[in-house]
Amino acid sequence: MKRLTAFFSILGKDMRAYYFKPPNISWGLLFPVVWAGMFFIKSGGGAENIVSVLPGMVALSILFGTTSMLAVTVTFERKAKAFERLLLAPIPLGMLMLAKTGGAILFGVLNAFIPFLVGLFLADLSGVAWSVALPAIVMLAVVSAFFGLFVSVSVSEVFEAQTFSNFFRFPMIFLCGLFFPISDLPAYLQPLSYLLPLTYGADILHAAIAGKGTMPPGLDFLALFLFGLLLYLLTLRSIHRRWIL
Amino acid sequence: MMGGSGSTSDSCIEVSGLGKSFGDVTAVDGISFTVRRGELFGFLGPNGAGKTTTINMLTGLARPDRGSLRVGGIDCTRNPKAAQHLIGVVPDESNLYPELNGFDNLCFCGGLYGMRSAERKKRASELLVLFGLEEAGKRRFAEYSRGMKRRLTIAAGIVHRPPVLFLDEPTSGIDVQSARRIRSMLGELHRSGTTVFLTTHYIEEAERMCDRVAFIVGGRIVREDSVARLLHPVMGREVVAVSVAATERIDLGGLAGAFPDYALTVEAGDVLRVESKEPVRVGALVRFLEEQGVQVTEARRKRQSLEDVFVAVTGIGAETMRKEKGGRKGA
Ligand SMILES: Nc1ncnc2c1ncn2[C@@H]1O[C@H](COP(=O)(O)OP(=O)(O)OP(=O)(O)O)[C@@H](O)[C@H]1O
Ligand SMILES: [Mg+2]
Numbered sequence: 001m002k003r004l005t006a007f008f009s010i011l012g013k014d015m016r017a018y019y020f021k022p023p024n025i026s027w028g029l030l031f032p033v034v035w036a037g038m039f040f041i042k043s044g045g046g047a048e049n050i051v052s053v054l055p056g057m058v059a060l061s062i063l064f065g066t067t068s069m070l071a072v073t074v075t076f077e078r079k080a081k082a083f084e085r086l087l088l089a090p091i092p093l094g095m096l097m098l099a100k101t102g103g104a105i106l107f108g109v110l111n112a113f114i115p116f117l118v119g120l121f122l123a124d125l126s127g128v129a130w131s132v133a134l135p136a137i138v139m140l141a142v143v144s145a146f147f148g149l150f151v152s153v154s155v156s157e158v159f160e161a162q163t164f165s166n167f168f169r170f171p172m173i174f175l176c177g178l179f180f181p182i183s184d185l186p187a188y189l190q191p192l193s194y195l196l197p198l199t200y201g202a203d204i205l206h207a208a209i210a211g212k213g214t215m216p217p218g219l220d221f222l223a224l225f226l227f228g229l230l231l232y233l234l235t236l237r238s239i240h241r242r243w244i245l
Numbered sequence: 246m247m248g249g250s251g252s253t254s255d256s257c258i259e260v261s262g263l264g265k266s267f268g269d270v271t272a273v274d275g276i277s278f279t280v281r282r283g284e285l286f287g288f289l290g291p292n293g294a295g296k297t298t299t300i301n302m303l304t305g306l307a308r309p310d311r312g313s314l315r316v317g318g319i320d321c322t323r324n325p326k327a328a329q330h331l332i333g334v335v336p337d338e339s340n341l342y343p344e345l346n347g348f349d350n351l352c353f354c355g356g357l358y359g360m361r362s363a364e365r366k367k368r369a370s371e372l373l374v375l376f377g378l379e380e381a382g383k384r385r386f387a388e389y390s391r392g393m394k395r396r397l398t399i400a401a402g403i404v405h406r407p408p409v410l411f412l413d414e415p416t417s418g419i420d421v422q423s424a425r426r427i428r429s430m431l432g433e434l435h436r437s438g439t440t441v442f443l444t445t446h447y448i449e450e451a452e453r454m455c456d457r458v459a460f461i462v463g464g465r466i467v468r469e470d471s472v473a474r475l476l477h478p479v480m481g482r483e484v485v486a487v488s489v490a491a492t493e494r495i496d497l498g499g500l501a502g503a504f505p506d507y508a509l510t511v512e513a514g515d516v517l518r519v520e521s522k523e524p525v526r527v528g529a530l531v532r533f534l535e536e537q538g539v540q541v542t543e544a545r546r547k548r549q550s551l552e553d554v555f556v557a558v559t560g561i562g563a564e565t566m567r568k569e570k571g572g573r574k575g576a
Contacts, residue, residue, distance in 0.1 A: 002330075002359025009356025017344050081340035085401075087306055089357035090330035 006091045007099045014103035018073050031064050033057075033118075035173065050123035052212075055205035056178030057115040059198060062140050063169060065111030067148035070104040071161035074152035083243075093239050097232070101145040108141035125209075132217060133208035139224045140201035146231035147197070153238040172198045177206070181214070197227035256315075257282040257409060257440040258303065263312035264464075265298055272298040274464035275312065280442055280457075285435045287455035288444040291561055295464040296444040297337055300413050303442070304334050317409055330358070333407030337414050337444075339394035343387035347378055347397050350386055351404050358405035365404070372400040377426065392423040399427060409440045416450060428454060452476075452551035460559055468558045475554050484547040485525045487517040490540035503533055518547075 035057075077083040086096055119125055151165045175189065176182075176198040182190055193199050200215070200223040207213025213220070258280035265273040273295040280286040288296050301307035303316060305325035314321050316328040341350040348369050355365030373382040376396040381389060389397065399415060415431070416424040431454060435441055445451055451458050452472055459469035468475070489495065495517060500509055508520040517534075519525055531541050555561070 005359045005361065006357050009353055013342070013345070013349075013353050017342065080343065081336065081338050082342050084306060084336060084340060085354065085357065088304055088329060088332075088334050090326065090359075091357075092326070 003091050003095060006089055007095060007102075010086065010096070010099035011102040011106075014073065014100070015106070018069050019103050019107040031060070031068075033115075035060055050119055051125070051127075051210050053179065054115055054119050054123075054125075055202060055209045058112045058137065058205055058209070059140065059176070059178055059202045060173065061111040061115055062108045062137060062201070063144050063172065063198060066104040066108035066141055066144040067151070067165050067169065069107070070101065070145060070148035071152040071155075071165050072158055074100065074149065075155060075158045075161045078152075078156070078243075079158070087243060094236060097149060097235060097239070101142075101149050104145040104148060105138075105141045108144060109137055112137045112141070127209075127211065129208040132204060135221070136201060136204035136208060136217075136224075139221065139228070140198070140205075143197045143201065143224055143228045143231065146228055146235060150231050150235045150238070153235050153242065168196075172196055175199070176202050177214075178202050183214075197224055200224050200227075255281050257284070257317060258286075258442060259313075259315040260299075260303070261313050263299070263302060263309050263314055265295075265302060265307060265310050271464050273302070273309075276459075276461070276464070276466045277312075278459050278466060278469050280440060282440055283435075283438050284456045285431070285441040285454055286443065287451035287458040288442065288461060289446075289448060289451050289458055289555065290444075290461035291446070294461045296461060297413055299461070300334075300411050300442070300444060304332055304411055305329050331407060331409050333402040333405065333410045335399050335402035335410070335412040335415055337417070339391075339398040341386045341394070341398060341401055344385060346383050346385050347373060347389070348382040350397065351401055354401040355404045360405055368404055372404060375430070376400045392419040395419050396423065396427065399430070403434065403439075407439070410434065410442070412441065412443045414444055414446065416445070416447065424450075448552040448555050449550070458551070460555060462559050462561065472551060475551060476549060482549070483521050483523075483525050484549060485519045485521075485527060485530075486512075486543075486545050486547050487519060487530065487534070487541060488543040488545075489515050489517060489534065490542060491515065494537065494539050495534070496537055499537070500533065504530065 074083070077086075086100075087093075089096070091099075116125065147168070148165065151168075152161055155161050155164055173179075175185065175193045176196050177193065178198070182193045182199065185193065200220040203213050203215050204217050204220045204224075207217055207220075256279045258278075260279070261277045262275050263273060263277070264271070264275045276295075276299065288299065290296055298307060302309050302325075303314060303321075305321065305328075308325055309322065312322075317331040319328040319331070321327045342353070345353065351369035351372055352362075352365045355368055356362075360368065370379075370382075373379045376399070378393060378396060378400070381393055381397075386394065386397065395415070395418075399412070402410060402412070412431070416427050419427075428450065431441060431443070435454075443451075443455070455472055457469070457471045458475065459466045461467070495511065497509060497511070501507075504519075504526075506521055506523055507525065510518045510520075512518050519530065525546075527544050527546075531544055534541050
């Protein structure tokens, strides 16, 4: 019970102090819209194209919504030593990690609906399989947030956090089949795609929104789960080793 | 007044053979000490002595390399977080959230320890008044002055009413009045039964406040005892400082001949220092000096301070400690 209070205190504070602040909202929203717009225009426009661009846009919204703030805030709080308060609080480190990522996950999920809202006015979305799309959105948000946290525990400066996460984020736009199929990539890059969790999340979204998945959704979900678990464990280990001196 | 499941109901912090290195640097080198329940314990030492590292190990921010430690009867040797619900920590840096105001900062800290919303709001308002920050409660922490930041950081450390409180140099770098306020606050907490572990550069502060102190130098405890006992050996001895117009005219040889039981030294500022196991015969001394043609301006019995003891035990000059008061690092 007390731990739950602590959990929600951290979550609530982060939401108020970081996530629902203008700089984060603009980064989280503007960026995916601009990118998706580019691909949309390049593909020639048209209502049927909206539906094919939408999965990539949703995936991008989640990725940037979760990671743009998390890595920066954690490194920032670490540098200002405020993070020590969290390490001193009587809650297990695993729970602390969840509280810290909770805000990012929530924001990523909310962010995912913005492309849907836009799409609603421009195309017919009645074919979307929500029962698949919703869990995919949540899973992708969780995995992206864990990725953001992993980045933030691996670096010590704010600029490193930004550089390091962009080092992964930008290639992912091309490598993960967001806006064009992985099969269109040069053959030597294709194995790389399957090492990135976003590939599996985007694949489910393609299946759920446009009916164009390339792998069985069960396999995609399993892959996402495993990536999430791996990142969680790596991060926990890193916190134990680097933060508790 | 007992609590926890400690081996000795009387001891609150038990440290044995505790050690910690960072690479080649041995920060803490096998220290052992016990802090009793309800005691105000002072940890005194120069920069880099290992004070913060010790606090970090006691509070779960650092893992010991060797040795064992118990806090509130709970063994924290393997699990650094085991006793964290019992403790409050005031770190050496004022590290609250700059973007939150004072009130929200305190509420947030209460939340971390599981305090319910209504309870922590009440407590936050109460503490803001207690620390003279009621006006500042609505302002962002980033806008606070250094002393205000320090006060709020201390308030944040006790928001959940911890039975054990750790403070890392609570009064460093703040003005005299704020420091006095903080000391009286700590005194009150101590009287209400809180066990307090405090590190400081201010020897007088430790002397005035602490029940017991440990001197730590180079990661080792060179002396640990009650303040009363540390001062005791010098209580059986008297020190008199005789101020004179000009010391160069003092015939120390002649003086030593006339008063063979006294240890005589000339100190800076034209002061003759007289130490003796027997009560010093000040009248005779002054007459002797005047007969020599030395003009005595003042003769004063000096009470031995903890600072004197510290200097005697550690060999570290009081000046060195004082220079470091501003929290300046390095040599
Ligand atoms: N994270 C760290 N990495 C490497 N060395 C460290 C670390 N923390 C402390 N040390 C070293 O350990 C020694 C003890 O440091 P510590 O901070 O405990 O001293 P202190 O008594 O608190 O000093 P101060 O009065 O300056 O606060 C120092 O030599 C310091 O350089
Ligand atoms: Mg220190």
